[in-house]
Amino acid sequence: MFDNLKKKDPAVYELTQKELQRQRNTLALIASENYAPMEVLEASASVLTNKYSEGYPGKRYYAGNEVIDQVETLAIERAKKLFGMGYANVQPHSGSSANFAAYRALMKEGDTFMGLRLDQGGHLTHGSPVNFSGQIYKVESYAVDKETEMLDYDAIMKQALQVKPKVIVCGYTAYPRTVYFDKFRAIADACGAFLFCDIAHIAGLIAGGAHMQVGPYADVVTTTTHKTLRGPRGAIILSNKEEHAKAIDKGVFPGSQGGPLDHITAAKAVCFHNAMQPEFRTYAAQIVKNAKVLAEEVQSLGFRLVSGGTDNHLILIDVKSKGTGLNGKIAQDALEKAGIICNKNTIPYDTEKPFVGSGIRIGTPAVTTRGLKESEMKEIARLFGKTLEHPSDEAMLAKIKGEVKSLMDRFPLYPEL
Numbered sequence: 001m002f003d004n005l006k007k008k009d010p011a012v013y014e015l016t017q018k019e020l021q022r023q024r025n026t027l028a029l030i031a032s033e034n035y036a037p038m039e040v041l042e043a044s045a046s047v048l049t050n051k052y053s054e055g056y057p058g059k060r061y062y063a064g065n066e067v068i069d070q071v072e073t074l075a076i077e078r079a080k081k082l083f084g085m086g087y088a089n090v091q092p093h094s095g096s097s098a099n100f101a102a103y104r105a106l107m108k109e110g111d112t113f114m115g116l117r118l119d120q121g122g123h124l125t126h127g128s129p130v131n132f133s134g135q136i137y138k139v140e141s142y143a144v145d146k147e148t149e150m151l152d153y154d155a156i157m158k159q160a161l162q163v164k165p166k167v168i169v170c171g172y173t174a175y176p177r178t179v180y181f182d183k184f185r186a187i188a189d190a191c192g193a194f195l196f197c198d199i200a201h202i203a204g205l206i207a208g209g210a211h212m213q214v215g216p217y218a219d220v221v222t223t224t225t226h227k228t229l230r231g232p233r234g235a236i237i238l239s240n241k242e243e244h245a246k247a248i249d250k251g252v253f254p255g256s257q258g259g260p261l262d263h264i265t266a267a268k269a270v271c272f273h274n275a276m277q278p279e280f281r282t283y284a285a286q287i288v289k290n291a292k293v294l295a296e297e298v299q300s301l302g303f304r305l306v307s308g309g310t311d312n313h314l315i316l317i318d319v320k321s322k323g324t325g326l327n328g329k330i331a332q333d334a335l336e337k338a339g340i341i342c343n344k345n346t347i348p349y350d351t352e353k354p355f356v357g358s359g360i361r362i363g364t365p366a367v368t369t370r371g372l373k374e375s376e377m378k379e380i381a382r383l384f385g386k387t388l389e390h391p392s393d394e395a396m397l398a399k400i401k402g403e404v405k406s407l408m409d410r411f412p413l414y415p416e417l
């Protein structure tokens with residue numbers, strides 16, 4: 001696939017090969033990552049990248065879009081079918097740009113919205129002061145319950161009735177539990193807000209029937225396509241409400257983007273097709289099964305899990321709870337040296353600074369794609385535990401890295417590359 005790149009630009013070619021080796025040899029436990037299948041990579045690398053197609057199917061600003069119109073229409077129809085929703089915009093370049101366009105469609109500058117606190121699992125775009133969302137709008141954050149570390153829907157209802165926000169955002173980056181969209185719908189109805197569901201992390205679980213559906217409850221849905229959905233890097237916006245369709249389209253183009261990435265639109269269409277197959281349901285169910293086993297195993301090593309477990313693809317581990325001087329940063333660095341790639345994370349009501357954090361977030365979407373099952377989750381937990389027992393023993397970390405590689409060698413990645 002890369003013959004010309006190899007010849008014309010060996011420097012970039014070498015880097016792609018190095019990254020391929022890194023992906024093959026290490027354990028990808030970052031909850032927001034996945035391995036896109038070859039057909040998605042091929043569509044992403046197609047000649048569709050050459051076209052300018054500002055506008056929407058049938059209403060373009062440039063000539064020559066008869067094929068691109070078909071590509072985008074196919075992606076739109078598949079996205080609608082996959083999530084059972086009446087409208088889709090498949091042009092957003094990323095989750096953050098999708099959220100920008102969706103907020104623009106639902107709010108005016110200075111309007112108030114409610115989202116989960118960033119340090120408890122909300123995303124940057126859910127009201128962080130360093131992000132547009134916290135700068136353009138007024139933010140009233142909600143929090144998880146201090147005891148259960150789960151969403152307290154009664155408390156959120158109470159807060160929403162006081163705040164009367166224009167929009168309520170649900171869907172998170174580091175929340176290991178089911179999101180009850182029906183309860184959020186009731187809250188939004190009670191206070192007269194729009195319900196905005198950002199399902200970036202759990203879209204694949206929803207599409208694969210391993211998490212409750214979002215379509216019947218949301219006013220607007222955004223999702224990335226590269227996380228559990230296992231497609232190209234990008235995002236989409238969905239809605240069931242005709243009233244939002246025009247405003248969202250305008251919010252994307254010309255509101256915040258120029259020409260769409262047509263090669264990525266094609267790859268999104270492939271991703272949606274894949275996600276409608278019966279095998280994808282098996283995949284989504286296995287992600288959750290793997291996460292449950294991994295959670296139990298990590299817990300039995302003596303680590304406390306935020307909220308006590310997981311319902312979805314991710315686990316938030318309070319590594320400080322072990323009492324051996326660990327924090328998120330120390331753990332992440334030691335694990336990386338052992339070939340176990342994950343990220344430090346704050347935990348609810350964390351006493352550590354965000355850059356350090358008390359937690360480690362791990363997820364099973366990528367390893368499940370690779371074919372690992374319950375018995376390998378036990379092996380992963382063992383390697384994880386051994387690493388964190390010896391976080392500064394370089395020789396031990398190097399030895400574990402070898403064990404990680406042997407494990408991953410049993411599950412070939414991109415053999416055709």
Ligand SMILES: *Cc1c(COP(=O)(O)O)cnc(C)c1O
Pocket residue numbers: 032093094095096097099122123125171172173198199200201224234235
């Ligand atoms: C990942 C994520 C996003 C943003 O995605 P980018 O493509 O990185 O901009 C938005 N919302 C949530 C909840 C996410 O987890």
